[in-house]
Amino acid sequence: MATTMITTLDRSSRAAARGLSDISIRNLFIIPTVLFLIVFNIFPLIYSLGYSFTDFRASTNAPANFVGLQNYRDLLNDPYVWSNFAITAKYVIISVAGQLLVGFGVAMLLNRDIPLKGLLTTLLLLPMMLSMAVVGLFWKLLYDPSFGIINYALGLGTFEWLSDPKMALYAVALTDIWMWSPFVMLLSLAGLSAVPKHLYEAAAIDRAGPFYTFFRITLPLVAPILMIAVIFRTMEAFKTFDLAYILTSQPTTELISIRLYKMAFQEWQTGRSCALAYIVLIMVLAITNIYVKYLNKVKER
């Protein structure tokens, strides 16, 4: 029963003395939030669905004409949009896989008794506390072929990280990995410290090798929390805009959100961009759903 979830108000409290019942307090907290959500989330969502079936352009006075599924048809037939999706998928896979590998690896290294562990962990968390735009600007300088420190340190001469069409996407993903691996590391650390010590002791007694211990004990027990990290990072990576937009403007790094931004706010094709936004929304929902299903399965084991 839903109502039993709400704890009854303490009769001696000040709120009760003012004549507020627990129901009215609940309403006081929930109704503004719900209203806020409806006004700023739900309403625009439905409104833009309507626009996605029109040829509306916010920059002109021309009335919006109903065009049915024309926008969706055009978008799904546009080879550029498909290439944007392909680029986004490639970016998500590289970036999330990289973060998982680096983040989990660092967490494994940190998951032992070492001096200054707390300080080390805090320092490692710094990248994800910076703003995306600032990271983008920093890395643009770091990657610079003429005076960038990366080429200098690696002795790559004038290697063009961001102007090489083939390399640019990897360069953006690398920056994203640098920035968000700490997030995966943090979640993994929490997962790792929750693995019961006696399991390792038992494994040691049975003379299990380190690989066996890792794949049979550590990984299965940390998997659910790793899955959560993957869900978060996939959703974020799918939406990446600022980092790629600031670092480079190669056609090979035009992620779907950049395409959407250009369509909506540079070309002012409002109707069509609403349709594209819906296509993206449906894709993100679908991917997240698959993950959540899988997560539940992992948890059941």
Added chain:
Amino acid sequence: MRKLVTSVLAGIGLTLACGTSVYAQEKSLTIFWAEWDPANYLQELGNEYEKETGVKITVETTPWSDFQTKAFTEFNAHGDAYDMVVGDSQWLGAGSTGGHYVDLTDFFNKHKLGEVMAPATVKYYAEYPGGSSKYWAIPLEGDAVGWSYRKDWFEDPKEKEAFKAKYGYDLDVPKDFKALRDIAEFFYRPDQKRYGIAIYTDNSYDAMAMGFENALFSYGGELGDYSTYKVDGFINSDKAVAALDAYKELYKFTPPGWAKSFFVEDNQAITENLAAMSMNYFAFFPSLINEASNPNAKNTGFFANPPGPGGDQFAALGGQGISIVSYSQKQEEATKFLEWFIKDETQKKWAALGGYTCSAAVLKSPEFQNATPYNKAFYETMFKVKDFWAVPEYAELLQQLNQRVYPYMIGGEGTAKETLDALAADWNATFKKYGRGQ
């Protein structure tokens, strides 16, 4: 509960009070422009206006990259945050047909601005549709793409000798596109960290288009027919194909990492000793003769965009006109400011502050032409400029140009002919979509 209601009401009251107090200061005007030096000069000019009339002028700026987005977001919301906007020449179509700009045709005719301002500036900064004699802006900042170069590199006797030996003619300011290419090749020395030329390649707004136009127009090519919207046989003509090839050829001699460069990078090419020649808008040249911002200021020279093989000489137009926003509450006050702005003495002051006046009389005056090392090149250029499409859907046309030309220029995909044929097809489809032409 009553207390809550009272405090909410008090809050609303306070907000309203603050709101009305803004309206009380009627003697102020806000002009919206991009963040660059000319906007600072305009602010200084505005300060003079305040001294004379007591009307406060505020020039509000935003970085170039979101100038268009921010301005149109405000227009589309019918906001009155800006009384006037110094909009890009391509915005005329969207601004006028969208109802965002006040029709200034009467103002224009009353003050005979068609004669006062240089013809190209009237055609491209003020009139829409082309040839309609309807005006939506007053030419404010004239601008076009020109070139800066390293005089010390060009005048070095050893270099001159080596150049003559290799190419058979004297090293000097390029007389045509072929010379431009040869000099770029000559100075391209990656082992010395010296490169030939800096050009526009950024594909996020109009940089790539402006750079390519410089070659296209001088090669005698056209983007299309501005009155019939016919593009086939124009943008993919043999001349246009040759122009694109010539522009791509120049990319070979640029500094490393030159795939997202616009005005900032191109000025850096001169200040950081990277390139022998650099393409840029004249509006960015003042900082090149300033020793504080350019250590090579004394050794920097300027020239107009050279002619192509057929002898045609044109340049891509930048620059902006000032328009009154139709949602402004202070249109009368704004009109008064414009009346003051077009006066001859104001135009002279504007030029002296560093603004690029469009007044034909001031442009022609020897004092203007001798004021800086680049004013003469500017004067010459302003009478042979051409611009991009100014239709409301220009941003889509730009995007299509970027989408087609960039992969060819930077990635080397396909051929120039294929690129421009595809672009012509894209543009045809777009014009058809908006019911333009036949």
